[in-house]
Amino acid sequence: MKHVRMPRVSRVEYLLDFLKVVEQGYDRKLAEQKLAERKRIFEAEKSRALGRGRPFMEKLRRTRSLREDCQTLSTRLGFVRVEDKLNVELTESGETFLNVDEVEKRKVLAQGLLNTHTAFSHVLLTVASLPGAEVALPMERDNRSFVQKAVPYGIEVSQTDFDIVCELASQLELVNWFPFNTNLGRYKRVYLTSVIYENVKTINAEKESLLHFTYDGKSFWITPTPTRVRKDKFKEILWEEYLRATKYVPRRPVFYSQLRSYVCYRLKISDRVFDMYAQEIMGSDETYRLVGSGGSLPYSRDMASLLKSLPIKTERGEYIVYLKMDKKQGV
Numbered sequence: 001m002k003h004v005r006m007p008r009v010s011r012v013e014y015l016l017d018f019l020k021v022v023e024q025g026y027d028r029k030l031a032e033q034k035l036a037e038r039k040r041i042f043e044a045e046k047s048r049a050l051g052r053g054r055p056f057m058e059k060l061r062r063t064r065s066l067r068e069d070c071q072t073l074s075t076r077l078g079f080v081r082v083e084d085k086l087n088v089e090l091t092e093s094g095e096t097f098l099n100v101d102e103v104e105k106r107k108v109l110a111q112g113l114l115n116t117h118t119a120f121s122h123v124l125l126t127v128a129s130l131p132g133a134e135v136a137l138p139m140e141r142d143n144r145s146f147v148q149k150a151v152p153y154g155i156e157v158s159q160t161d162f163d164i165v166c167e168l169a170s171q172l173e174l175v176n177w178f179p180f181n182t183n184l185g186r187y188k189r190v191y192l193t194s195v196i197y198e199n200v201k202t203i204n205a206e207k208e209s210l211l212h213f214t215y216d217g218k219s220f221w222i223t224p225t226p227t228r229v230r231k232d233k234f235k236e237i238l239w240e241e242y243l244r245a246t247k248y249v250p251r252r253p254v255f256y257s258q259l260r261s262y263v264c265y266r267l268k269i270s271d272r273v274f275d276m277y278a279q280e281i282m283g284s285d286e287t288y289r290l291v292g293s294g295g296s297l298p299y300s301r302d303m304a305s306l307l308k309s310l311p312i313k314t315e316r317g318e319y320i321v322y323l324k325m326d327k328k329q330g331v
Helices: 010-024 030-048 064-076 090-100 102-117 120-131 143-153 159-171 231-245 256-267 271-283 301-305
Strands: 080-084 088-090 133-137 177-180 185-192 194-197 212-215 218-224 288-293 323-329
Touching: 010 030, 010 064, 010 088, 010 090, 010 159, 030 064, 080 133, 080 231, 088 090, 090 102, 102 120, 102 159, 102 212, 120 159, 120 185, 120 194, 120 212, 120 218, 133 143, 133 288, 143 159, 159 177, 185 194, 231 256, 231 271, 231 288, 231 323, 256 271, 256 323, 271 288
Parallel strands: none
Antiparallel strands: 080 088, 133 185, 177 185, 194 218, 212 218, 288 323
8 A cells, every 4th residue: 555655743742833823823934933942942852861062953943844744734634724825724623632631632643643644554553463563673764774674574654654653653652662772773663552453342441442543444443552550560560670770789770761661661551651650659659769860861872862762850850860779678
């Protein structure tokens, strides 16, 4: 099946910024300005976490193509209607999308992407069909090499389309991924954090929580993996992965993003779910002591370029770069 090119919108924040400008009265220059501001915010946050100075990059100002892609995506999703180049209006669906809570936003956007972009559905269904519902593919920017590696797995999209799908789907908690190094270069391991059904009659969960879509003439239903994994199970895997990372030495610091990747992969959960549980345990736990501390992320290509690597912040707005863990006495 030939897939329509995915608009080059890799972050939900870009789409929201664009729609908010349309809501206020569309202005192309203002839309590009807001998108440039968002780019600068992202780069500033990465630089802050890395312990570098504030970035100044000319390309952060170049947002015309991003604005055009945001408009294309918004139109396909039914969030805006375009009368001409200068007249873009928010639809009723777009107004609703902007005003629902974050959980509903993720659901609405996921449903929209599944309905409008076969590349999005194709990647999810293909990954789901592979052993372990996961795939490892190159991150180096070489589309020909990527396609050669991807086709044997049944993935038939370009490298950029694949990356866009992974970025959006991870924000929507349908997949998760992490980078790793091999003797062939940098790879990303992408795995499903959702459940896909082809026969809705076999589903025990509430049908209202499922998203329905069709692909190649077949019907499918998808739902994120239950976010409330048992807390005791989460703590068990967190402790195991922490000890493995520290070579079984308690209270030794581990990079937050590194430990998060290990635990999410074991439990097949999203980064958000990890962050939620980690904060709960840091607040108070009868079994474990989990402490976060500041510092700088390692200066590497992965950490320097991936928003996904950013850890959570404290109430004071400081990044929790390291985690230290131990069992409480008497436990």
